[in-house]
Every structure is written in C-alpha cells, then in structure tokens.
Amino acid sequence: MxxxxxxxxxxxxxxxxxxxxxxxxxxxxxxxxxxxxxxxxxxxxxxxxxxxxxxxxxxxxxxxxxxxxxxxxxxxxxxxxxxxxxxxxxxxxxxxxxxxxxxxxxxxxxxxxxxxxxxxxxxxxxxxxxxxxxxxxxxxxxxxxxxxxxxxxxxxxxxxxxxxxxxxxxxxxxxxxHPDGRLWWIEEKETDEHTVPIQARLYTNLTTPEKTKLRAEAALLCPKIVKSGRARDKYDDLVLYLLTYHGVLCHQARDLFSAGSVANPKNDDNGGIYIMRALKLIETEMVEASLTMDDALFVEYWGESVSPERRITRWLEKADELARDWKPSESLFLNN
Known part of the structure; x- marks a missing residue:
C-alpha cells in the first residue's frame, strides 16, 4: 500500500x-x-x-x-x-x-x-x-x-x-x-528522567481561582494526600504534578491542605480532620477536574484509564485504602 x-x-x-x-x-x-x-x-x-x-x-x-x-x-x-x-x-x-x-x-x-x-x-x-x-x-x-x-x-x-x-x-x-524565563533543567544530564519544568512560577504568587483549580487537580490525581500525617511521601506526587505539568513551585505542599487558612477559612474553631475539611471545600472543583482532565494523566498517576464519570468513585476507593482514622467515602462527595 x-x-x-x-x-x-x-x-x-x-x-x-x-x-x-x-x-x-x-x-x-x-x-x-x-x-x-x-x-x-x-x-x-x-x-x-x-x-x-x-x-x-x-x-x-x-x-x-x-x-x-x-x-x-x-x-x-x-x-x-x-x-x-x-x-x-x-x-x-x-x-x-x-x-x-x-x-x-x-x-x-x-x-x-x-x-x-x-x-x-x-x-x-x-x-x-x-x-x-x-x-x-x-x-x-x-x-x-x-x-x-x-x-x-x-x-x-x-x-x-x-x-x-x-x-x-x-x-x-x-x-x-521562554527567553526571559528561568530554566530549571538547563544543566547537562545524561539521564532519562527530567522532572523539572521549562519555566517555573511560585504557588504563592498565583491568583486564588488558579490556586483552587490546581489544588483540585492535584488532589484528584494524588489520593495519597489523605494518608497519615506521618507518611513522608504523601505530597511527593502532588508537588511533582504542579511542577512538571504547570511549572508551579510550591514551597510548603502541606499547607495546600492542612493550613488553617485553607481547611478552616472561617476560623470557626470546630476542629476536625483538616485534610477532610480542605477537600470538602473543593469538591465542586474536583468534580470539574474529573470530567475535563486528560485520560493520559490518570494512566500516568493512577496506572489505569478511568472514564470521566467514574473518576470520583475510583478516587474514593483509592482514598479509602490510604486513609487512617477516617473514611473519605463517608465524608466526601456525598451528593454525587
């Protein structure tokens, strides 16, 4: 032919x-x-x-x-x-x-x-x-x-x-x-892996809507964030996602979900599990991300292809396996 x-x-x-x-x-x-x-x-x-x-x-x-x-x-x-x-x-x-x-x-x-x-x-x-x-x-x-x-x-x-x-x-x-941008991987390396971006921005300099959108995407792709606070690797994938896909450098990844300004913006002193409260506040944005993000990202971060309408359900399954002292499926996305 x-x-x-x-x-x-x-x-x-x-x-x-x-x-x-x-x-x-x-x-x-x-x-x-x-x-x-x-x-x-x-x-x-x-x-x-x-x-x-x-x-x-x-x-x-x-x-x-x-x-x-x-x-x-x-x-x-x-x-x-x-x-x-x-x-x-x-x-x-x-x-x-x-x-x-x-x-x-x-x-x-x-x-x-x-x-x-x-x-x-x-x-x-x-x-x-x-x-x-x-x-x-x-x-x-x-x-x-x-x-x-x-x-x-x-x-x-x-x-x-x-x-x-x-x-x-x-x-x-x-x-x-990016002639005027900062290149974070400009040095010569004979390696197959490069996990730094072409151009980087600081998370703290982003607008509030952009912060919320990126937190929702990262939380969806990286359910390990619900792991115990003692888990050293719980934010690794999240930080790499923000850095490699969006060129966003986050100094304190923990603060994205555990800081009081994120999990308790009303400062109501009601206590509770901060990661759960932080995720509940971005449920709408996580659902939006689940319906619009590229399937290749889920294959890369989850190791599987999941149809958009099943991604929240699958995220809850993964989160339930990872969380300790609470069960995400009993607290999050109860209206979906």
Missing amino acids: KKAEFEALLDRCCTQLTIEAQTTGFKTSPQFENRVREVLRDMTIAESFLIDLDPHPQAFPDIAMGEFGVEVKFTTNDTWRSVANSVLETQRVESVKHIYLVFGKMGGTPEVRWGEYEQSVIHVRTSHVPRFEVELPSEKTAVKKSLFEEMGILYDDFRKLPMHEKMKYIRAYARKI
Missing part, C-alpha cells in the same frame, strides 16, 4: 468513526482505541496487514500496519490537543516507517480526524519523562509549526538520537520559547 492509499483509508476510517461518535458515542480512551483498530482491520480485510488486537499496552504507535502506524488519541473535551507519548519511545515498533494520528473528540460536536504524526507534535512538556503534546488544526486555533520544525530537525532523525542528545534540542527549544 502506498502513502496516498493509506491516507485515503484513514479518510474512510475517520468518516465512519465520526458517524459512530455522533450516534452511539465513545466514553473511554480504550474503547475508542479498540474501535479504531477494529475498523481498520475490517477495511483492510483483503490486504496482507496483520493487526494485533491485543498489543503491548506501551507499544508505540498503538496500531502497527506494516510500514504504517496509527497513534490513537481521545478526549471527552472540546479540544484537538492532548498529552502524547514519551520522548523516549522505548517501546517503538521499528517496522513502522510512517506514523499517523487518529484523534477522537467527544466534546462539542463529536468528530474523528487524522493527521500526520510529525506535523501534529507541537510541544514537549516535562513529566516523569519529557512527553510530546499533539494538536490537530481546527477552526478555533491557528495552525502551529510542528515541534520538529521549531527544533530544526526531522522527527525520524530526532527519534533515533540517544536521550542526552534529544535533551540538547529540547533545552534549545525551551530557551527559544
């Missing part, structure tokens, strides 16, 4: 999946990815492709079809932007030469589109390891240069570099987009 023929196949695939998205709909990333795999299999039944219906969960791209590959992204939000795969690509399927992105968007008007992977990668952000961000063009956003155009290197050349060589390009890109 030639490149033009494969792209025509993607046209047909996305047309069918758009119809399904607007009728029966898709609720989760795994459901959508499996359906993409099935449709491509059915449409190429006469070809020699052998599509693995149960691939390695970390394989990149998600679907290998000879020299062609498809990376699948899905969101319940009205956006064509998403966190993507690790820069490392440790589980790269080497037989694949041409990678495409198939993106399912359920927010707004549900639709499925495709794009060339190299042109769709428009940013790199730090996490436990640097991760790409992808975005397909839309009527709401201007067409952006690909990350590889910004860095001055072809994707196929970049992916073959050792990690410390990749980081040289990423550092140069960081300096380019």
